[in-house]
Amino acid sequence: MLxxxxxxxxTWLLIAPASLWAQGGTVLEVGKFSASEVGTALPEGWKPxxxxxxxxxxxxxxxxxxxxxxxxxxxxxxxxGLIKAVNIDPKExxxxxxxxxxxxxxxxxxxxxxxxxxxPARLYxxxxxxxxxxxxxKKLKFKAGQAIFGDIPIGALNYIWDTHAPVGAIVENAYxxxxxxxxxxxxxxxxxxxVSEERNIYEDYKKAFDEEPPLINGIAIMTDTDNTKxxxxxxxxxxxxxxxxxxxxxxxxx
Numbered sequence: 001m002l003x004x005x006x007x008x009x010x011t012w013l014l015i016a017p018a019s020l021w022a023q024g025g026t027v028l029e030v031g032k033f034s035a036s037e038v039g040t041a042l043p044e045g046w047k048p049x050x051x052x053x054x055x056x057x058x059x060x061x062x063x064x065x066x067x068x069x070x071x072x073x074x075x076x077x078x079x080x081g082l083i084k085a086v087n088i089d090p091k092e093x094x095x096x097x098x099x100x101x102x103x104x105x106x107x108x109x110x111x112x113x114x115x116x117x118x119x120p121a122r123l124y125x126x127x128x129x130x131x132x133x134x135x136x137x138k139k140l141k142f143k144a145g146q147a148i149f150g151d152i153p154i155g156a157l158n159y160i161w162d163t164h165a166p167v168g169a170i171v172e173n174a175y176x177x178x179x180x181x182x183x184x185x186x187x188x189x190x191x192x193x194x195v196s197e198e199r200n201i202y203e204d205y206k207k208a209f210d211e212e213p214p215l216i217n218g219i220a221i222m223t224d225t226d227n228t229k230x231x232x233x234x235x236x237x238x239x240x241x242x243x244x245x246x247x248x249x250x251x252x253x254x
Contacts, residue, residue, distance in 0.1 A: 028093055030086060030219055031239035034068045042082065043071065049081035054226050063235075065101075071236040073121075073223035081124070081222030088216040088241055090127075094202035095244065096159075098123060099237035101194045105163045108228040111171050111181050120232035123159040123239070124220040125201060127213055155209055159199060161185040161234075170208050180208035194237070201241075216241075 036043050040062055050057055057080035063072045071082065102120040110116025156179040165171060165183045173179035182204055184197055205213035223234045 026243045026245065028086075028088065028241040029238070030084065030241055031071075031098070031221075031236070033062065033071050033236065034238050036062050036069050038062050038064050038069055046082045046084045049083040049220055049222070051079060054079045056226070058223050065235055068237065071221065073221070073234045073236065074231075075120075075223045075225040075233075076231045077225055077229040079118075079222070079224035079226035081220045081224075083218060083220040085218055086216055090202045090205065090213045090216055093241040093243055094200050095198060095242040096123070096125070096201050096239065097196070097198045097242060098239040099194055099196045100161070101235040101237075102161055102191055103233040104191060104231075105161070105188050106225065106228055106230050106232060107163070108230065109163050111160070111162055111165050111183070114175060115227050117173070117175065118225045118228045118230070118232075119160045119162065120223055120225075121161040121234040121236070122222050122224075123197075124218075124222060125157045125159075125216055126218040126220075127155045127205070128215045128217040155179070155205065155213070157182055157201065157204055157208065159184045159197070163187065170204070182208070194235075 031043060031046070033043050042048070042060070043062065048057075048060075056076070056078035058073055058075040058078045060071055060073050060080075060082055062069055064070075065072075100121050100123075105120055106118055108116065109118045158173070158179060158181045160181055160183055162181075162183045163186065165186055167183055167186050169183045171181045171183070173181055182199070184199065185195060201216070202213060205211075219239065221236050221239075223232055225232050
């Protein structure tokens with residue numbers, strides 16, 4: 001399913017408006033869900049991400065949780081996501097911040113197996129193909145994959161809420177080494193709680209792929225249980241990309 005995710009996301013990015021926003025300032029509001037209205041179909045700028053071979057889709061809706069409007073996702077042996085095209089330099093805006101909450105973890109998921117590639121919550125970031133920033137070996141693999149599948153992302157980071165893998169682990173996706181899974185939360189300790197996350201995408205990409213990252217061209221949220229046939233409910237709060245100075249300043253205020 002990860003391969004399909006990348007292919008469909010890449011296709012949508014090609015037909016999306018060339019500049020969904022311009023870079024500027026210290027914070028880029030990628031997903032300002034809190035500014036949305038409850039009952040509207042989708043957050044502004046976000047589109048459905050669906051899969052031809054998976055007929056049952058995850059249900060997404062804007063709901064009020066406490067004082068904030070957030071995205072609620074309910075997956076029942078289903079898979080789909082919400083995606084947005086972006087154009088962000090990860091060296092200029094290396095920090096991604098978001099918050100999420102899950103009502104349950106999955107019993108049978110396994111980040112190392114194709115039949116376990118399900119997560120109650122994930123943040124999916126794709127990177128554009130830039131020949132000047134990828135290794136020769138990866139260029140050959142990309143060209144081979146492009147010949148078979150058409151336009152595909154050169155790489156993707158999946159920030160996931162897993163059940164068993166240790167927090168901080170970076171695991172090659174069970175379907176393709178073009179995607180790396182970064183375990184941000186694991187286990188049931190924080191189930192039912194809003195958890196704020198912050199990751200350095202620039203450093204994560206270099207660690208995962210051993211090369212400089214190209215431009216970020218897409219971001220998606222997804223709750224999926226099509227492989228394990230389980231049920232999961234998750235909530236997604238606002239998503240931001242931040243310059244290092246701004247992040248450091250906020251950390252210094254604590």
